[in-house]
Amino acid sequence: MSSDSAKKTIGVALGVCLVCSVFVSSATVALSSKQEENKKLDKIQNILEAADLKTEDNPEEINNIYKQKIKTELINLETGEVVPEDQYTKELMPENFDIKKVIADPDLVEPIPPEKDLARIKRKPKYMLVYMVLDENGEVSKYILPIYGKGLWSTLYGFLALNKDLKTISGITFYEHGETPGLGGEVDNPRWKQLWKGKKAFNDNWEPVIRVIKGKVDPSDPKADHTVDGLSGATLTTRGVDHLVRFWLSDDGYGNFLKTLRGKKNEQV
Numbered sequence: 361m362s363s364d365s366a367k368k369t370i371g372v373a374l375g376v377c378l379v380c381s382v383f384v385s386s387a388t389v390a391l392s393s394k395q396e397e398n399k400k401l402d403k404i405q406n407i408l409e410a411a412d413l414k415t416e417d418n419p420e421e422i423n424n425i426y427k428q429k430i431k432t433e434l435i436n437l438e439t440g441e442v443v444p445e446d447q448y449t450k451e452l453m454p455e456n457f458d459i460k461k462v463i464a465d466p467d468l469v470e471p472i473p474p475e476k477d478l479a480r481i482k483r484k485p486k487y488m489l490v491y492m493v494l495d496e497n498g499e500v501s502k503y504i505l506p507i508y509g510k511g512l513w514s515t516l517y518g519f520l521a522l523n524k525d526l527k528t529i530s531g532i533t534f535y536e537h538g539e540t541p542g543l544g545g546e547v548d549n550p551r552w553k554q555l556w557k558g559k560k561a562f563n564d565n566w567e568p569v570i571r572v573i574k575g576k577v578d579p580s581d582p583k584a585d586h587t588v589d590g591l592s593g594a595t596l597t598t599r600g601v602d603h604l605v606r607f608w609l610s611d612d613g614y615g616n617f618l619k620t621l622r623g624k625k626n627e628q629v
């Protein structure tokens with residue numbers, strides 16, 4: 361082979377690489393806003409699914425149901441009080457609220473002492489955006505609480521919805537995780553998610569008693585109404601979900617917010 365044709369071959373190869381890389385980077389830039397949009401839609405679908413409201417696959421319909429039925433409030437997790445809208449900063453506005461961005465801001469987080477860090481997240485946001493389902497009279501019928509914590513390989517991000525009795529679970533969903541498909545990834549299995557519906561998250565003393573156990577729940581067990589089957593072959597993800605749910609329902613998570621809501625309800629009676 362002459363050195364001339366070797367140069368040509370390298371030149372052509374470099375040219376092809378250049379054209380391909382320009383093509384791939386332009387496609388990445390062009391598609392990034394679409395990806396963001398899809399992520400937002402997926403989160404909305406998960407919010408609706410946790411609250412048993414997802415009946416449509418059409419994005420426009422999904423956005424409409426969300427707009428009509430869901431209200432958000434920003435909660436101060438320490439006091440359990442709703443933050444007035446005039447105190448929202450840009451990052452805390454409902455349309456911008458992104459847990460990952462919030463916990464990356466040192467002013468918006470506080471460390472969790474290791475002995476309390478059941479969810480293994482090290483630090484927690486001072487504020488959380490919670491979602492509420494409004495019924496036809498404009499009354500809140502469900503509370504959808506963002507939850508997250510470590511599984512085996514990843515941090516799982518999802519929602520746990522409670523009925524207005526603040527005790528009965530309406531649903532659970534995870535919109536982001538990196539657990540193994542078929543093992544820990546079974547957190548996405550509709551049959552497993554179905555098992556959560558109607559379970560009691562709290563006992564009569566308002567202690568968070570919900571547990572995800574290894575194996576199957578015995579229906580005759582007196583604790584059956586606050587126990588959920590574990591994922592088979594995925595004890596470590598199961599334990600992660602058990603711990604993160606307990607963390608977020610405890611006084612270190614939404615405990616004070618739920619106490620405030622119960623107080624308001626009692627006043628109304």
Ligand SMILES: Cc1cc2nc3c(=O)[nH]c(=O)nc-3n(C[C@H](O)[C@H](O)[C@H](O)COP(=O)(O)O)c2cc1C
Binds near residue numbers: 543544593594596598
């Ligand atoms: C490639 C691979 C992926 C795995 N992924 C998960 C997982 O996502 N979640 C999990 O809990 N266990 C996973 N495991 C299994 C754990 O290592 C561990 O064996 C399991 O959690 C024990 O569950 P068991 O007691 O129900 O068998 C995986 C194992 C292998 C080899």
